[in-house]
Amino acid sequence: xxxxxxxxxDECIQIGINSVFIVSIVSTFIxxxxxxxxxxxxxxxxxxxxxxxxIVRDSTILELAPTITCVVLxxxxxxxxxxxxxxxxxxxxxxxxxxxxxxxxxxxxxxKVLASMITFPMLVIxxxxxxxxxxxxxxxxxxxxxxxxxxxxxxxxxxxxxxTFALIKSVVFAFLISTISSFKGYYxxxxxxxxxxxxxxxxxxxxxxxxxxxxxLAQLLL
Amino acid sequence: MIEIKNIQKTFxxxxxxxxxxxxxxxxxxxxxxxxxxxxxxxxLKCMIGLIKPExxxxxYDGRDFLTGDEDTQKAIRREMGVLFQGGALFxxxxxxxxxxxPLDMLTNMPTSEKMERAQxxxxxxxxxxxxxxxxxEISGGMKKRVGIARAIVMNPKYLFCDEPNSGLDxxxxxxxxxxxxxxxxxxxxxxVVITHDMNSxxxxxxxxxxxxxxxxxxxxxxxxxxxxxxxxxxxxxYANKLLRDTKA
Numbered sequence: 001x002x003x004x005x006x007x008x009x010d011e012c013i014q015i016g017i018n019s020v021f022i023v024s025i026v027s028t029f030i031x032x033x034x035x036x037x038x039x040x041x042x043x044x045x046x047x048x049x050x051x052x053x054x055i056v057r058d059s060t061i062l063e064l065a066p067t068i069t070c071v072v073l074x075x076x077x078x079x080x081x082x083x084x085x086x087x088x089x090x091x092x093x094x095x096x097x098x099x100x101x102x103x104x105x106x107x108x109x110x111x112k113v114l115a116s117m118i119t120f121p122m123l124v125i126x127x128x129x130x131x132x133x134x135x136x137x138x139x140x141x142x143x144x145x146x147x148x149x150x151x152x153x154x155x156x157x158x159x160x161x162x163x164t165f166a167l168i169k170s171v172v173f174a175f176l177i178s179t180i181s182s183f184k185g186y187y188x189x190x191x192x193x194x195x196x197x198x199x200x201x202x203x204x205x206x207x208x209x210x211x212x213x214x215x216x217l218a219q220l221l222l
Numbered sequence: 223m224i225e226i227k228n229i230q231k232t233f234x235x236x237x238x239x240x241x242x243x244x245x246x247x248x249x250x251x252x253x254x255x256x257x258x259x260x261x262x263x264x265x266l267k268c269m270i271g272l273i274k275p276e277x278x279x280x281x282y283d284g285r286d287f288l289t290g291d292e293d294t295q296k297a298i299r300r301e302m303g304v305l306f307q308g309g310a311l312f313x314x315x316x317x318x319x320x321x322x323x324p325l326d327m328l329t330n331m332p333t334s335e336k337m338e339r340a341q342x343x344x345x346x347x348x349x350x351x352x353x354x355x356x357x358x359e360i361s362g363g364m365k366k367r368v369g370i371a372r373a374i375v376m377n378p379k380y381l382f383c384d385e386p387n388s389g390l391d392x393x394x395x396x397x398x399x400x401x402x403x404x405x406x407x408x409x410x411x412x413x414v415v416i417t418h419d420m421n422s423x424x425x426x427x428x429x430x431x432x433x434x435x436x437x438x439x440x441x442x443x444x445x446x447x448x449x450x451x452x453x454x455x456x457x458x459x460y461a462n463k464l465l466r467d468t469k470a
Binding site: 003 | 270271272295296299300302304306307308310311312313323324326327328
């Protein structure tokens with residue numbers, strides 16, 4: 001296996017697999033809360049209960065799974081990337097690569113960007129499933145909705161483009177988070193304090209970029 | 223041979239290096255000495271291509287490193303080994319992987335040959351038993367030795383060491399100095415060491431260049447350094463109480 005393929009694979013594990021736990025927890029609870037709060041707001045007996053599942057499904061696929069997952073990942077992955085690269089910069093590891101004649105940005109940054117763009121859509125798919133499942137568990141356990149109504153709601157008036165839209169968003173967010181965080185980390189100058197500042201700036205800037213891109217993509221594609 | 227000609231470097235309005243020239247011969251351990259902030263590390267970074275000076279030339283056996291084409295620069299870089307101040311070992315790799323890294327990235331050698339070469343270099347610096355340890359698990363002196371092993375793994379013609387004794391106890395410092403001298407003699411490398419350690423200066427300084435406020439103030443050998451009439455150099459050398467007492 002080539003050096004770069006191995007690096008991308010390692011980064012996929014670091015960025016993707018190591019984020020499965022946090023993504024699972026966050027998305028399951030978000031689905032559950034969405035279901036409970038939607039039910040709380042539906043007081044009219046004229047509105048069928050299946051609408052709860054429709055709302056959980058659409059809000060999950062269109063917004064919660066891609067955007068909330070990526071905001072969470074911008075904290076976890078973004079700070080990890082910026083902190084790692086910043087530490088490498090201040091401890092002269094990046095200089096060591098340059099002196100050897102290795103293109104440090106291509107060696108260090110490219111695998112992170114590629115791995116993010118590969119794993120983020122997978123994490124978003126997982127988040128989507130778990131969020132909807134979280135809604136199912138909460139709805140049925142709290143006697144808000146019957147399993148049959150929930151599944152019927154999930155199946156009604158489904159637009160497949162929602163999935164495409166969520167995946168497009170996840171790839172764009174992955175690119176933004178990994179490049180912004182890499183930039184902040186790679187150009188760190190100073191010491192440990194500056195590494196911390198770079199990590200904070202990476203997370204803040206990534207979050208803002210994700211939310212701005214979210215709005216732009218919604219305007220462009222929906 | 224490495225030759226530097228009229229190296230000038232400024233950061234903003236501040237002149238860091240002002241017209242530094244000199245020659246570093248194969249098989250010699252040449253020292254660049256001076257107090258903190260005199261431009262030693264900047265000069266080293268100019269020589270290894272991490273900083274581009276405004277003016278001047280760095281010639282490696284006649285090949286201009288700064289203005290040469292990409293192939294020339296690449297070829298020169300492959301002949302260079304650098305020991306950074308903190309070792310600059312890759313945190314995510316074991317000691318052996320760190321040493322093997324340049325071979326993995328820059329050569330097409332078979333894996334067995336790479337392993338053999340990396341293990342030879344580790345053995346040469348006395349760390350064959352630490353091959354599987356992570357950089358966080360070894361001491362500062364061991365990190366420097368791993369850094370030396372990594373620097374020599376590609377059989378370099380030029381070895382640069384940036385403050386190899388910083389942060390080390392006197393005994394470990396002497397061991398590192400001896401190792402640098404032995405390697406220089408053994409492989410006939412052109413070695414340039416940046417230091418402000420007086421022990422190193424007397425132990426391994428076959429040729430010494432003294433920098434003061436970005437200028438070359440004195441050049442000579444360890445045997446002539448104590449006879450210099452340069453006030454700044456004498457002030458630097460005799461800042462050490464032991465040497466001051468010896469002189470008195």
